[in-house]
Amino acid sequence: xxxxxxxxxxxxxxxxxxxxxxxxxxxxxxxxxxxxxxxxxxxxxxxxxxxxxxxxxxxxxxxxxxxxxxxxxxxxxxxxxxxxxxxxxxxxxxxxxxxxxxxxxxxxxxxxxxxxxxxxxxxxxxxxxxxxxxxxxxxxxxxxxxxxxxxxxxxxxxxxxxxxxxxxxxxxxxxxxxxxxxxxxxxxxxxxxxxxxxxxxxxxxxxxxxxxxxxxxxxxxxxxxxxxxxxxxxxxxxxxxxxxxxxxxxxxxxxxxxxxxxxxxxxxxxxxxxxxxxxxxxxxxxxxxxxxxxxxxxxxxxxxxxxxxxxxxxxxxxxxxxxxxxxxxxxxxxxxxxxxxxxxxxxxxxxxxxxxxxxxxxxxxxxxxxxxxxxxxxxxxxxxxxxxxxxxxxxxxxxxxxxxxxxxxxxxxxxxxxxxxxxxxxxxxxxxxxxxxxxxx
Numbered sequence: 001x002x003x004x005x006x007x008x009x010x011x012x013x014x015x016x017x018x019x020x021x022x023x024x025x026x027x028x029x030x031x032x033x034x035x036x037x038x039x040x041x042x043x044x045x046x047x048x049x050x051x052x053x054x055x056x057x058x059x060x061x062x063x064x065x066x067x068x069x070x071x072x073x074x075x076x077x078x079x080x081x082x083x084x085x086x087x088x089x090x091x092x093x094x095x096x097x098x099x100x101x102x103x104x105x106x107x108x109x110x111x112x113x114x115x116x117x118x119x120x121x122x123x124x125x126x127x128x129x130x131x132x133x134x135x136x137x138x139x140x141x142x143x144x145x146x147x148x149x150x151x152x153x154x155x156x157x158x159x160x161x162x163x164x165x166x167x168x169x170x171x172x173x174x175x176x177x178x179x180x181x182x183x184x185x186x187x188x189x190x191x192x193x194x195x196x197x198x199x200x201x202x203x204x205x206x207x208x209x210x211x212x213x214x215x216x217x218x219x220x221x222x223x224x225x226x227x228x229x230x231x232x233x234x235x236x237x238x239x240x241x242x243x244x245x246x247x248x249x250x251x252x253x254x255x256x257x258x259x260x261x262x263x264x265x266x267x268x269x270x271x272x273x274x275x276x277x278x279x280x281x282x283x284x285x286x287x288x289x290x291x292x293x294x295x296x297x298x299x300x301x302x303x304x305x306x307x308x309x310x311x312x313x314x315x316x317x318x319x320x321x322x323x324x325x326x327x328x329x330x331x332x333x334x335x336x337x338x339x340x341x342x343x344x345x346x347x348x349x350x351x352x353x354x355x356x357x358x359x360x361x362x363x364x365x366x367x368x369x370x371x372x373x374x375x376x377x378x379x380x381x382x383x384x385x386x387x388x389x390x391x392x393x394x395x396x397x398x399x400x401x402x403x404x405x406x407x408x409x410x411x412x413x414x415x416x417x418x419x420x421x422x423x424x425x426x427x428x429x430x431x432x433x434x435x436x437x438x439x440x441x
Contacts, residue, residue, distance in 0.1 A: 055085060055086055055087070055088075056088060057086060057088060057089060057341060057342055057345060058088035058089060058342070059088075059089055059090070059338070059339030059341070059342030059343075060089075060090045060092065060115075060339060060342075061089060061090070061091050061092070061115045061116060061339055061342050061343045061346050062092045062093075062094055062114040062115050062116070063091065063092070063093050063094065063114065063115065063116040063117070063346075064094045064096055064103075064104070064113075064114040064116070064117040064118075065093055065094070065095065065096060065118075066096045066100045066118065066329065067360075068095035068096065070093075071093045071095055074359060075093045078091075078350070078354050078356075079091040079093075081353075081354075082346060082349050082354075085349070086342075086345060086346075086349075089339075089342045089345065089346060091346060094114060100118065100120075101120045101121055102120075104117060104118070104120040105120050105121075105122075108120070108122075108130055111336065113130065113334040113336060113337075114334065115333065115334055115337040115338075115339055115340075115342075115343040116331065116332075116333060116334075116343050116346065116347060117331075117332055117334065118160070118329035118330060118331065118332065119131070119149055119156070119157045119329070119330045119331075119332045123394070124149065124150065124151045124156075124391075125151055127149060127150075127151045127156040127157070127332075128151060128152075128154070128156070128335075129335075130332075130334065130335060130336075131156045131157070131332040131333060131334065131335055132156075132332075132333045132334070132335045132337070132340050132344070133154040133155060133156060134155045134156060134157070134158060134332075134333065134344070134347070135154055135155050136344070137158075137344060137347070137348050137351075138348075139158070139348070139351065139352075139366065140155060142366045142367050142368070143155070143158050143159070143365055143366060143367070144159060144162055144325070144327070144365050144366070144367055144388060145159050145162070145327045145365070145388065145389075147391065148327060148330065148391050149330045149332070156332060157330030157331060157332045158330060158331050158347070158351065158365060159327035159328060159329075159330055159331075159365040160327075160328050160329045160330065160331055160356070160357075160360075160362070160365065161327075161328050161356065161357040161360055161362025161363065161364065161365055162325055162326065162327050162328065162362055162363040162364070162365055163291040163292055163293055163325075163326055163327075163328060163362060163363065164291065164292055164323045164324060164325050164326070164363060164379070164386055165216040165220045165289065165290060165291045165292075165313075165323060165324055166289070166292070166310055166311055166312045166313050166323055166379055166384075167189075167287045167288070167289055167310070167311050167312070167313050168280075168287060168288045168289075168290060168292070168294050168295055168298065168308065168309075168310050168375070169286055169287035169288075169308070169309050169310070169311070170280055170281070170282075170283045170285075170286055170287065170303070170307060170308065171306075171307050171308065171309050172283050172307055173196065173201050173283040173285075173286040173287075174192070174196075174286065174309075176199055176201070176283070177192070177195040177196045177198070177199040177201060177286070178195055178199075179192050179195055179196070182309075182311045182382075183311075183314055184314055184319050184321065184382075185314045185316070185317040185318070185319055186254070186314045186315065186316055186317055187317055188314065189313065189314055190257075190261070190263075193258070193261070193263040194261075194263075196263075196286045197261075197262060197263060201283065201284070201285070201286050202263075202264070202265060202266075202279075202284065202285045202286065203258075203263040203264075203285075203286050203287065204258060204263055204264055204285070204286065204287055204288070204289060205264075205265065205271075205276040205279065205280055205285040205287070205288050206255070206258075206259075206264045206265060206268060206271070206289075207271045207272075207273050207276055208259075208264065208265070208268035208269065208271055208412065208415070209268065209269050209270060209271045210271060210273055211408045211409060211412060212408065213273070213288075213290060214255070214408040214411050214412065215408060216289055216290055216291065217251055217252070217254070217255050217289070217408075217411055218248070218251065218252075218407035218408050218410070218411050219232070219324070219407065220323070220324035220326075221247070221251035221254065221313075221315060222246075222247030222248050222250075222251045223247060223324060223387070223389070224247075224315045224322045224323065224324055224387065225247040225250050225251060225315045225316065226246065226247040227322065227387075228247075229387050229388060229389055229390050230390045231247055232389075232390075232392070232396070233390065233392070233393040233396050235396055235399075235431070236393055236395055236396050236399075236435075239428065239431065239432035239435065240428045240431075240432070241428065241431055242410070242424040242427055242428050242431070243424060243428075244420075244421055244424065248424070249421075249424060251411075252410075252411050252414040252415065252420070253420070255411060255414075255415055256414060256415045256420065259415055268415075276288075277294075277297055277298055277301045278301050278302070280298055280303070281298050281301050281302050281303035281308075282302075289313055291326075292310060292361055292362070292363070292373075292375065292376055292379070293360070293361045293362070294361075295308055295310060295361050295373065295375045296360075296361040305374070305375075306374075308375060309375060309378055310375040310376065310378055310379045311378065311379060311382055312379065312382055312384040320385070321382055321383065321384040321385065322384065322385045322386075322387055323379075323384050323385070323386055323387065324386075324387055324389060325363070325386040325387060325388050325389065326389050327365070327389075328360075328362060331347055331350070331351075333347060351365060351366060352366070355372075357369075357371070358371060358372045358373055361373060361376075363376060363386075395438065395439065398438055399431065399434045399435050399438055399439075400431075400434075402434035402437060402438055403427070403430040403431050403433065403434035403435075404430070405427055405430060405431060410423065410424075410427055
């Protein structure tokens, strides 16, 4: 099973049109099993500082990417623009396989890593074995999620981009239903859904059956309700992490209420992701509660960009808007690269000048850098507080795995159960049993 951000990372592999290119609440995808040690290169190579102002640096940089759809297209443009400034550094792009995470682990074991890549699911303590520190890029005071891929005070990974979650909506559908102001409270959101339903428009596409689209409900919404970035890790301090009156129970209850009021698909057990994109684009469905990454996918199936908007889903009736901020893959530089300096120069260019975050529909990984996407500008103009997640606690992940707890599956069970509280009781018992077995308490 896949938990927390690792669900999002596996979903982003291969092609940005993948169905489950989403994001979740807390982050980190560290595995409890360390990958085999790679052969080591001289430390001088790993610590070489990028000469960002020296345009005469030469070398060849191979970038193993999950975005195979960009090879021969946008990446060619990146290389051309980069070479206008650094003409002596040759950039080559290698397409990752479907299981990017496993592919990288195999290459780690053989000591044959590319120069630039994304960090797979390994413990942070293993980062220095394979990757060069990136503190010398001069970006430490600008990068978000600085501590996520750090070890002993050094940064080894920088996010490719960040995502948040909210209501991605069809503006015409909202206008046709007479919705003139975007909801700022949960009750206002329900009122908007009622107007849409009365107009014959399905208010929210949940894609309930596919399970992964529920990630926002089980990873993002609970910590937003609690206003606690570390809420997912707080489970370690209790034998009953799932209650009706905490972030989990309240988030699941919100989804249950939408279903009971008829604001989701008529048959939530027979949904189709690809068709839902076309239905939201056409206005048959009004919206999704998903990450900003879905905006470009809707445009890709025919929606006019001007007709797609994005706003925070109110978690309560306080009028205060919050949304989870989560990282995507993390860039890393192989410590065994023969061209560490050139690779770091290219990485810094990708982060500061390429514009990849706008193409991919991300929020910049650099603090204060505004998005060029109108939908993200609309989202941020609401005054929403973007709440950075915290790294996953490895013990929490171990207990979840031991208890076979799959949060989206629990949400499915909760929504359809006659006695939803009994569902939480069942999984609390599973959690407590696994916690005792692993921690002895």
